[in-house]
Amino acid sequence: MIEEEPRLSAQEMIERLEPSLSPWRRVRAVAALLAGLAGVVFVAALWWSEPGPLPGRTHGAFTLFTVFCLAWAGYGCWLLTRRVPLFATDRVIAAWIALVASLVTTVGVAGIAVQRGIGLGAALAVGGVFVAAALALLVRAHARRAELLRRKRELTGGLAGGEQA
Numbered sequence: 001m002i003e004e005e006p007r008l009s010a011q012e013m014i015e016r017l018e019p020s021l022s023p024w025r026r027v028r029a030v031a032a033l034l035a036g037l038a039g040v041v042f043v044a045a046l047w048w049s050e051p052g053p054l055p056g057r058t059h060g061a062f063t064l065f066t067v068f069c070l071a072w073a074g075y076g077c078w079l080l081t082r083r084v085p086l087f088a089t090d091r092v093i094a095a096w097i098a099l100v101a102s103l104v105t106t107v108g109v110a111g112i113a114v115q116r117g118i119g120l121g122a123a124l125a126v127g128g129v130f131v132a133a134a135l136a137l138l139v140r141a142h143a144r145r146a147e148l149l150r151r152k153r154e155l156t157g158g159l160a161g162g163e164q165a
Contacts (some may be wrong), residue, residue, distance in 0.1 A: 025090070026080070032094070033076025039069030061108065068101045087148040091141035099138055102130040 047062040054062075075097060079090050106127025113123040 029076045029079035029090075031076070032072050033080065036069045036071070036073025036076060040066055040073065043069060064104060064108070068097075071097050071101075087152065088141055088145035092138070092145055095134060095138035095141045099131070099134040102127065102134045106131055 043062060043065045047066075050058075075090075075093060078093075079086075082090075106124070109123045109127060110120060113120040
């Protein structure tokens with residue numbers, strides 16, 4: 001006698017494709033939140049403890065690093081509050097944050113190298129590695145999201161209406 005597996009509804013199959021927040025994804029969200037908050041505290045403490053007036057470029061650098069850290073903290077908080085399948089939207093957002101941060105940092109470091117007349121090649125090489133890695137993650141995240149949404153459309157018969165993002 002062959003035992004049949006219980007039939008799953010389309011919604012149950014969709015949830016198995018991309019659960020709302022797996023334990024591993026929850027750990028990643030908490031790590032992003034804590035790392036972002038720790039970065040904000042560290043950068044702010046360093047910024048406020050600098051003696052004397054700082055040049056405008058230094059204030060700009062501290063501001064950018066604070067914004068990057070706040071972006072990661074906000075991402076972690078956003079991810080922890082999601083209760084619906086994300087269909088890899090979280091990966092796409094994380095990859096965009098990484099790409100923007102690596103591009104802006106590379107441009108800033110290259111600008112400093114040009115201004116000082118030293119090491120432009122090294123700055124662009126190292127920055128290029130980070131930009132390339134972030135870009136590869138972004139392409140991979142978009143591909144994964146497209147694959148999951150395609151499967152969702154197949155399961156729901158193309159009537160996926162309001163796709164959760």
